[in-house]
């Protein structure tokens with residue numbers, strides 16, 4: 361994913377009417393809270409971190425750096441790592457969640473890569489060019505569609521940059537591509553849009569080009585700042601090792617309360633009360649929540665008072681997509697040794713990317729020859745659709761695709777499979793966030809604005825320029841903890857938000873900044889509306 365943002369620097373004018381309105385909103389939101397005596401066994405702490413994924417442990421480490429040690433972490437599962445998660449397939453463990461350290465080799469070192477090196481995480485650099493493409497009639501692609509894509513995609517990026525320069529509105533990636541002359545006129549064209557020689561639209565964002573914001577897809581911090589290389593984690597200790605080590609660095613291994621699924625959050629001006637499914641309650645001055653966006657979208661946690669409209673609108677406006685990696689173990693390896701085998705299906709996104717997990721440097725072959733893993737990825741609506749099927753139905757679909765790809769071969773049925781379901785998992789309801797067309801910086805500010813400066817929204821979705829990534833989670837957790845640390849010290853920062861809603865008639869202003877340390881422009885879509893400060 362390649363996205364870069366810059367927030368328009370706007371001087372907030374103190375508008376008396378807005379301030380009064382805000383006061384009314386805050387009074388109304390707190391007036392309905394009944395004052396109850398604290399339950400006897402309530403646990404009190406200064407800061408409560410919700411979730412022990414990468415963002416949660418990163419927040420813990422940052423609090424520690426601020427000499428704040430009066431905090432606890434509540435985690436619904438009995439493991440650290442959240443969306444960095446392993447599953448057993450035969451005699452090996454595979455990564456069902458985040459798999460790559462994305463953005464390596466640039467002028468700034470990706471902090472996840474720093475940790476990976478420090479703790480010897482086993483990875484392999486992915487060569488996305490090591491691939492073959494099979495057409496729907498089972499023959500190999502020898503066309504020049506790849507070159508056509510490279511040319512048109514570059515032009516589309518220039519069109520988006522030009523829009524930003526001229527102060528025009530955001531456009532979808534599909535619109536930019538069409539303006540550049542690209543047409544999805546064949547299954548091969550669909551496929552190259554889905555995944556070119558570099559992770560491109562659907563395969564990277566888990567979402568169709570018509571949905572993705574041009575401004576947030578066409579260019580970005582991750583690869584620009586951290587470098588263009590991606591490393592696939594093969595370590596049997598798991599990618600979650602990063603989270604475990606950050607927790608150790610935070611000296612917080614005893615601060616995690618496992619199997620504590622949060623069901624209720626009551627917030628007021630003086631703090632937050634959190635209730636877990638087993639009936640325990642916790643009272644904290646501040647809460648740093650790192651839940652995935654889908655957890656809020658599906659109302660897995662009940663807020664009292666109910667979340668205001670400006671917050672729910674932002675939570676629903678941002679996207680959390682579905683990205684499903686299906687791992688299949690076959691009795692023997694019958695596919696090519698290339699890292700990727702792509703399939704140009706008549707139906708866009710229908711089991712399009714097969715990855716050879718047995719390629720040189722990936723999983724070692726087992727002595728008995730029984731370990732032969734082929735991974736296929738689904739994204740977006742196709743992933744959501746497949747999640748509703750049974751494992752057997754999904755495998756039947758894949759077998760039919762493989763027979764179409766290899767009409768002259770007899771393909772054995774897999775001996776084992778791991779089929780994750782992120783969208784329907786109540787602890788996530790999706791895989792990672794994505795910036796849709798129509799989302800503005802103001803919407804994002806509403807998304808992350810803390811409730812009463814007591815309940816803070818963090819996690820990967822709260823990283824303005826690296827949402828969706830492991831490093832985004834790491835950075836966001838630390839940034840939110842820095843803000844909370846200031847609050848603990850009585851110097852809470854100001855947060856801009858838009859309690860009266862986002863105006864359609866606001867001046868539309870797109871701003872482009874040329875960063876001193878970067879060769880390309882960084883742009884952002886802003887409505888130009890003045891917010892109020894809390």
Ligand SMILES: Cc1cc2nc3c(=O)[nH]c(=O)nc-3n(C[C@H](O)[C@H](O)[C@H](O)COP(=O)(O)OP(=O)(O)OC[C@H]3O[C@@H](n4cnc5c(N)ncnc54)[C@H](O)[C@@H]3O)c2cc1C
Nearest residue numbers: 411413414415436442443458459460622791819820830833
């Ligand atoms: C399939 C998939 C592929 C991905 N691929 C990559 C990749 O290759 N590279 C990359 O950089 N990123 C990738 N990502 C994204 C990356 O994994 C995430 O951005 C990152 O791990 C999110 O960390 P987090 O701490 O913000 O959230 P999470 O990991 O979601 O942590 C939140 C924690 O909160 C817990 N929780 C949820 N609800 C409750 C509740 N009610 N009560 C208590 N606890 C609760 C969860 O169990 C979880 O541990 C991928 C994600 C998925 C799912």
